[in-house]
Structure formats: structure tokens, C-alpha cells
Amino acid sequence: MRVPDQSGRSVVVTGGNSGIGREAAERLAAAGARVVLTARDEAKGAAAVEEIRSAHPGADVELRLLDLADLASVAAFADGLARDLPHLDALLNNAGVMAPPTRFETVDGFELQMGTNVLGPLALTNRLLPLLLAASAPRVVWTSSGVAHLGRIRFDDLQARRRYRPWAAYAQSKLADLLLGRHLAHVADERGWPLLSVVTHPGFTRTNLQTAGASLGGGTPRRSPFGSRSPIPSMEPAEGALSLLLAATGPDVAQGGYLGPTGTFGIVGPPGPVRLSRRMRDDATAARLWHVAEDLTGTSLPSA
């Protein structure tokens, strides 16, 4: 897939130091975008920026620190960007964590996956919307997952305080990403904003995701599902990033669309529109979730 010329466009890629975000940041920078790559760890982020700069001399890429599991960090990041950029053309909500074996909490007391994958990105999006709406054709991209099909939004126990099951909490968070993305698309249409809100999932891609969450708290990482005899097809990050890149830059991307791999089992292959289940099309749940998330994060959509 060719990434169209991105000259004059500025893009934030969260979790840009690793995996799919790292690839997307490099492709966008190579296409001429001004890329703000976010990371939690300064050394890891700086290493990614250096790699991109040395592979693409003149690439306009900078590191900014952002911890989505800390709403104060989200606010500081958004304030800094608003000070330094005249507008923002695309926000790629990519960063995420998967299935820690036990229940962890964010700085603000949210279950780790709900906080990092959903509430942090929601707060970031709300805080960056004024800057996005200063651009002529802005986009917000949300990263869901194939497991969103198995997710349920449990409003009675959103933070899994009563019962924590790692995969149910992950699936809930990824269904939530999809619903928030679709709700923002409706809001943009209702308010006549030129903004596209698009949801993507990267299929099954070999990254740190499979071990990072699993090893939290000193746990032993699960055996890799990508062993040489694994029957499960999977992709390298360069291919896994294509759905995200299509959502961020494709010329014919639909408002509220859902893009992912279109090959075997829907987990590998070239990116394109993919099927939404009935639960994914539940606009009432999406609207309720958006409002609950706003309450929890103390953020709101711009009034305009």
C-alpha cells in the first residue's frame, strides 16, 4: 500500500516506539508528515525516533512522552501540543495493553486495560479535538481488535472490580474503542465537522503485545502463539500497520468505517472494510459509553 503524500500534515501516533505504531510512524514520516511519536519510556522512544531519522534523513519526527494510564500525563501532553502546533491533522489512537494476568490499576484507579485502551484515548481525543478541528480534513483513528466480536460492555462492572478475567477485560476494552470511534463519527456528522473518525484492527501481528501485558507484575510470559509449527497465520508489524495507515491516509475511507485485514480468518491480508456485528452497531450503547467515559475522565467534547 502506498501512503499518499503527507507533506504539511501533522500526526500523533500513540505507542509509536513499538510494533504497529512504530511502523505507522515510520511510513507517515517517510511520506512527509510531521510525526509526533509518543512513548512512556524516554530511552525507548528516542531510539525509535533515531531509527526513523537514520532510515529517512530529513524525516520530521519528534518524541513526546505520554502515559495513557495517567490522566494528568494525557492533559499535559495535549496542552503541550496545543501550545506548539497550529493544527493537528490526524490522531492515531494506537497504544494498548493486552490481558495482564491479574488486575492492575492506572494512576487514576481504573482497571489497566479500560484505563489505557479506552479512557486515556477518550480523554486524549476530547482534549485534542480543538486542535484537530483547526485542520481542514482531520482524522481520528481508533484501534480495536478481532476479539472485539467477543466483547461486552459491562456498565455494572466496567472496572472489573467484582470479577477480573484478563481476556474479557481486553475484549471489552477493544469493543469500547470501536464504539467510541463510531460515536465520534456520528457526532462529527451531526455537528457538521469535517472530521473523519475511523476504527481499525490490525489482525494478528507479531509484536510485543503478546508478551508485554502477560508479563506485568513479574508474571511469566505466555508461550508465543507464533512458534514455527503454529497453524495460526500472522503478520509482521509492517503488514499489520497497513489497516491503521489506510484509516489514517486512504482517500476513500468511510466515516465511522471499520478497517482490518481481509484475508484468512480476517486476521491477515490486505486491509479493507470488515464486518460489524450487531453489538458493534449498537449506537445507544456507544453513546452511553461515551458519556460514562467523559464523566470518568472529566473531559468533554468541544462545545462548537
Ligand SMILES: NC(=O)c1ccc[n+]([C@@H]2O[C@H](COP(=O)([O-])OP(=O)(O)OC[C@H]3O[C@@H](n4cnc5c(N)ncnc54)[C@H](O)[C@@H]3O)[C@@H](O)[C@H]2O)c1
Ligand atoms: N498485535 C496484534 O495482533 C493486535 C491485534 C489486535 C489489536 N492490536 C492492537 O494494536 C495496538 C498496537 O499494539 P501492538 O501489537 O503494536 O503492540 P506493542 O506492545 O508492540 O505496542 C503497544 C504500544 O502501546 C504502548 N503503551 C502501552 N501502555 C501504554 C500506556 N499506559 N501509555 C502509553 N502507551 C502505552 C506501548 O509502550 C507500545 O508502544 C494495540 O492497541 C493493540 O491492542 C494488536
